[in-house]
Amino acid sequence: MGKKSWHLDRRTFLKGLGVTCMLPYMEAMGAPLAKVGSVSEAPKRLCFVYFPNGVGLPPEGNPNHEQWNWFPIGEGKDYRFTKTLSPLERHRKEISILGGLSHPKSRRLLGHLAGDTWLTGGDLRGSEYKNNISVDQVAALHMAKHTRFPYLALSTDGGVGYKSRVSTLSFDPNGRPIPSEHRHREIFERYFAPGGGETSQLRRKSLQQEKKIVDLVLEDSKSLQSRLGQHDKMKLDEYMTSLNTVEEQIKRNEKWLNVPMKEFSADHINLNPNATVDPESYIRSSFDLMVLGMQTDITRVMTYMMAREDGMGFGENFPKLALGINKGHHAISHDKSLNHWQEWGSYDQWLARQFSYFLDKMKTTEDEFGPLIDNTLVLYGSACSSTHDAVNYPLVLAGGKNMGVKHGTYTKFDDHSPMSNLFVSMLHTMGIPVESFSDSTGKLDTNILG
Template sequence: MGKKSWELDRRTFMKGLGVACMLPYMEAMGAPIQKVGAMSEAPKRLCFVYFPNGVGLPPETNPDHKNWNWFPLGEGKDYKFTNTLSSLERHRKEITIMGGLSHPKSRNLLGHLAGDTWLTGGDLRGSQYNNNISVDQVAAQHLAKHTRFPYLALSTDGGIGYKSRVSTLSFDPNGRPIPSEHRHREIFERYFALGGGETSQLRRKSLQQEQKIVDLVLEDSKRLQKRLGKNDKLKLDEYMTSLNSVEEQIKRNEKWLNVPMKSFNSDYLNLNPNATVDPESYIRSSFDLMVLGMQTDITRVMTYMMAREDGMGFGENFPKLALGLNKGHHSISHDKTKNHWQEWGSYDQWLAKQYSYFLDKMKTTEDEYGPLLDNTLVLYGSACSSTHDAVNYPLVLAGGKNMGVNHGTYTKFDDHSPMSNLFVSMLNTMGIPVESFSDSTGKLQTDIFS
């Protein structure tokens, strides 16, 4: 039987689609690249690091509270760390611990769903999925003109996951998830193998080939548009948005092609870590790539999801692999046995040690403007206080000394304070003149930001 005029050659189209999807997914940024490679002042950078499933919070009446409560004891400058965050003691002057903040539209959600909204403040209530742009992408729109890449989105699992259980922190202006990357060698080769000479010629040839692929798929897509039904047109439009982003990044790469990369040493990098064998090595290798990205100024906006919500993905087994526990992370968070709080606290402690490692690297790694941490804001945290309570987010803000950020305290904010107020203050501190973000009511009422 002959093929009808409205039937699509799925194999041919998906072949082109598949090749194009192998390219990095980059959001089109409105501002053109200006004075490529030039830098007149210290860069301001923004970074977000996420962990799932909330934290251990033993009641004050429980003997484990003083040892394994995630939040410190006391408030202000005289707070005392419990065992959980004790690895951050050496960073006390560079960090602020915050409690009480949350996203109003997520407060009544089952906690795991709130992970989708950590950087968006979007609305996932009811049957609709009304997510919106994430704060990192707002920053990327303003800062992309300075760097080779608008942003770097990493996770331990890669991709986007699915609605309510995403594997990325970043969302585009339409509230759609942006795929994250997780294969270290591929990340290194994609973002750092940009030298001159023969490498530059090969890179130019590669970019030309990528552009040809994009052009072919765009041409096919325009023909397809006339032959699709309403629902298929919506799907194609969504795909075209991502494809246009790829094309924009190809153009950016061409403009930066003849700008030498900053010199760097990569001998220490582990580009083949295995998350199913050694999670600490895997996470720290991810942090090493992020630090290298800051040092070479390839981008000034980064996100890293250390693990996914609800026992999904590689991160569920990290407690077993790293600490020898007999339960996964999500299982620990629901456990009610005698050693419940010690087990949960010890894993929270392990996660905090990885974040502390990241801060160590940023304090000891310098560019021409000094330690990287002094010109970088880094927010570490989760979208739940405990497993299913999307309130009182556990948060640690670090860095930004040269931006006037005042650290050294544990601050408990009012339980009704929108987390988006923190994002407005962070963006303003970065020199990004926004008055609101998502459901913010203004700047965060605090002395942290001068």
């Protein structure tokens, strides 16, 4: 069949697609850049770390409750960690445990579906998928002008997954998932290698070529748009939105091209970890890259999905590989054997140990403004309390001392408190005075965030 006048040239399309894959999918690029490379005050950073499948919650009266309940015993400042969160004991002054929060539209969902809404508060009820922008992207919209990249979206599996089983925490203003990245060496070379692994002259030439490719595909798409059916138009619109954001990132890269990176050492980072052999090394290498991103100030907004919901992806086998348990994470959460709570609690403890490592690195790594953790607000948690119960999210808020955050307590909020209220308070703490987010009813009723 002959080539129609409105067909996109296959070579052009693949080149354009290559640009889309080569650069991160970017939203909120429209804000004007600040004076490139200038730093006048301590940066405020925002970070989200997620784990799937809920947590072990032995009921009161069960012998395992005092030992393996994820939430601490007692409340306020005098709470006591169980074995589960014991790895966080040394960070007590830098963290707050939060209980009771959840997203109203997700409370009756099968718990795994709620993972899509952890940072959005979106509506997945019914047959329509009505997700919305994630809170990290709201922050990126306001903070992108300060850094080389608006955000960094990482996961253990990479990509977007699929509806109700996503492999990313980040969603654009239209509620579409933003692909996450997971190949450590590629991440390092893309974000940290000088000039992207090329000399400045070669990098400038490469950027010019990328821009030409994007312009060519954008031009071809105009004549194509009027000849497509409704479904194809929607798919093309999604693709062109991606290309537009790539074009903005190319412009951003050009502006930062001659600004030297801060000096750093990456000798301690394993850039070739294997999630199917050593999950601890894999996760900690991801955290190391995030800390390096903070240290060099390439971005101030980050998300990391440690594993996917419902037994999907590499994370399902982490309990087997890390602890020698003969079940996967999702399988453990459904198990009813005698040692069920100990196994689940032990794995929850292992996850907390990895998060503790992240906090350690932020406390011992400094930039010109002091320890990274003091200017970084971090939320660690899951979208359900137990396997399929999307209420009472297990949450740990950490860092942000220089932003006025006051830690050291375990607070149980009312079971009807919207988690989006926490996001509004976090954004305010970051200096982003939004009036609302998703289904929020105001700021969170707490003294932790002021």
